[in-house]
Amino acid sequence: MVLILIVYFALLLIIGIVAGLVGSLSGLGGGVVVVPALTILLGVPIEYAAGASLISTIATSSGAASRYIKDGLSNIKIGMSLEIATTLGAIAGSLIAAYIYSIGLFQIIFIIFGIALLTSLIPTFIEYKKRRRSRMNIDWTTKTFQLGGRYYDKARKRMIRYSGFRWWFGEAVMSVAGITSGLLGIGSGVLKVIAMDWGMKLPMKVTTSTSNFMIGVTAAAGGAVYWALGYIQPFLLAPVVIGVLAGSYYGATVLNNIRGTRIREFFLTILAIAGIEMILRGLGVA
Amino acid sequence: MELEKAIGITLRLGVALSIILIFIGIFLTFVSGNLENLSESNSSASSLAQIVFGLFQLDGISFIFMGLIVLIATPITRVLLSIFGFLFERNWIYVAITLIVFINLMVAIFVIPGLIIK
Numbered sequence: 001m002v003l004i005l006i007v008y009f010a011l012l013l014i015i016g017i018v019a020g021l022v023g024s025l026s027g028l029g030g031g032v033v034v035v036p037a038l039t040i041l042l043g044v045p046i047e048y049a050a051g052a053s054l055i056s057t058i059a060t061s062s063g064a065a066s067r068y069i070k071d072g073l074s075n076i077k078i079g080m081s082l083e084i085a086t087t088l089g090a091i092a093g094s095l096i097a098a099y100i101y102s103i104g105l106f107q108i109i110f111i112i113f114g115i116a117l118l119t120s121l122i123p124t125f126i127e128y129k130k131r132r133r134s135r136m137n138i139d140w141t142t143k144t145f146q147l148g149g150r151y152y153d154k155a156r157k158r159m160i161r162y163s164g165f166r167w168w169f170g171e172a173v174m175s176v177a178g179i180t181s182g183l184l185g186i187g188s189g190v191l192k193v194i195a196m197d198w199g200m201k202l203p204m205k206v207t208t209s210t211s212n213f214m215i216g217v218t219a220a221a222g223g224a225v226y227w228a229l230g231y232i233q234p235f236l237l238a239p240v241v242i243g244v245l246a247g248s249y250y251g252a253t254v255l256n257n258i259r260g261t262r263i264r265e266f267f268l269t270i271l272a273i274a275g276i277e278m279i280l281r282g283l284g285v286a
Numbered sequence: 287m288e289l290e291k292a293i294g295i296t297l298r299l300g301v302a303l304s305i306i307l308i309f310i311g312i313f314l315t316f317v318s319g320n321l322e323n324l325s326e327s328n329s330s331a332s333s334l335a336q337i338v339f340g341l342f343q344l345d346g347i348s349f350i351f352m353g354l355i356v357l358i359a360t361p362i363t364r365v366l367l368s369i370f371g372f373l374f375e376r377n378w379i380y381v382a383i384t385l386i387v388f389i390n391l392m393v394a395i396f397v398i399p400g401l402i403i404k
Contacts, residue, residue, distance in 0.1 A: 002319075009312075048328070055354060062301045062360050066294040076290065080368060081383050087390035091398060098402065144379065216297075216361035217387065221394040223358050228399030230330025234350040235315070238308050241357070245305065 009239050016243020022267045024251030030244040031057050031186035032117050036274035047101050050185025051231035054223050056244040057187045061216035068209035072151045079210045081145050082174045083217050089178020090222035097183045098229050110282030113184050117275035120190040137201040141167035164200035182222035187215040289371030293364050300360030307353030315346030362391050
C-alpha cells in the first residue's frame with residue numbers, strides 16, 4: 001500500500017515537472033499538459049485534474065511575475081484593468097463547469113479542452129511577423145485607463161514607449177479568457193495575447209508578461225470556487241504543484257536558449273496529439 | 287516603482303512559504319504512516335478552522351491545504367497591495383478598478399460557496 005502510494009506520488013511529481021517544462025518552452029503554460037496527462041495517463045477524474053492544473057497555474061504565474069516586474073515588462077495598470085473581466089469570467093466559468101459535472105456531462109469538458117488545446121497551438125505554428133504599428137493607436141480609453149508605458153529593450157538597447165487602445169475589445173476577449181480558465185482549469189494565455197496584442201496593439205513583450213502576471217489573479221478567482229466545490233485534492237496537488245514549479249523554473253532559466261528549435265516542435269507535436277486524444281476520449285472513441 | 291517592488295517581494299514570499307508548507311505536509315504525511323483514504327480527501331470536506339486545528343496536531347494534509355491556501359492568497363494580496371499603491375498615487379480611477387477586482391475575488395471566496403448546493 002505504501003509502495004503504491006510512493007510510486008503514484010513520484011509519477012505525479014514527474015508529470016508536474018514535464019508539464020512545467022513543456023508549458024514554459026511552448027509558452028502555453030503548464031495547465032494544457034497537466035490536465036491531459038492526469039486524465040489520460042493516470043485516469044484522474046477531470047474535475048480533480050482541472051483543480052490541480054488551476055492551482056499550479058497560480059504558482060507558475062506568481063513565480064514568473066516577480067521576475068517580469070523586475071524587468072519592467074509587465075504593465076500592472078493594464079493587467080489590473082483587464083482583471084475585472086477575467087475574474088468575473090473565471091467565476092462564471094467554474095460555475096458552468098460545476099453545472100456540467102453535476103449533470104454528468106464529463107465528455108463535453110474533454111471535447112472543449114481538446115478544441116481549446118488545438119486552437120491554442122495554431123498561433124505557435126504561424127511565425128510571428130513583425131509588423132509596422134500605426135502610431136495612431138490612441139482613443140479615449142488610452143487616456144482614461146492610462147494604457148501606456150515604457151520598458152527597456154535589452155536587444156535594441158533603448159527605452160521603448162508604447163500605448164494601447166480599444167480597451168473594450170480587450171475587456172470583451174478577457175471575459176472569454178476568464179470563462180475558459182474557470183471551465184477548463186487552464187491559464188488561457190493565448191486568448192489574453194489575442195486581446196492585448198491583436199486587439200489593444202500592445203507590444204508582444206508587454207503582452208506576454210502582463211498576461212502571465214494576470215493569470216494568477218484569474219486562477220485565484222476560479223480556484224476559490226473550485227475549492228468550495230471540492231475539486232482540490234491535497235495529495236494530488238502537492239506533487240503536481242511542486243513539479244510544475246520546478247519544471248517551469250528550469251524551462252525558463254536553463255533551457256531558455258533552445259526556444260525555436262526541434263525540441264520545441266517535438267513538444268508542440270506531443271501537445272497536438274494530447275489535444276486529439278482528449279477529443280477522442282470525449283467522443284467515447286478512445 | 288516602490289509598489290512594483292513590494293508586489294514582487296510579496297509574490298516571491300508567498301510562493302516560497304507555500305512550497306515550505308507543502309513540503310512539511312508531504313513529509314508529515316509519509317512519516318505518520320496514516321495513508322488510508324488519502325486519495326479521497328478533498329477541499330470541500332475541510333473548513334479553515336479544521337485546517338488550522340490540524341496544523342497544531344501536525345497533520346500532513348492540513349499543512350498541504352494551508353500551503354495551497356497561501357498560494358491562492360498570494361495574488362489576492364498583490365491586488366490588495368495595489369489598492370494602497372494607487373491610493374498613495376491618488377490615481378482614483380485605478381483605486382476604483384482595483385477595488386472592483388478585489389470585490390470580485392471576495393465574492394468568489396465568500397459569496398459563491400454559500401450559493402453552491404452540496
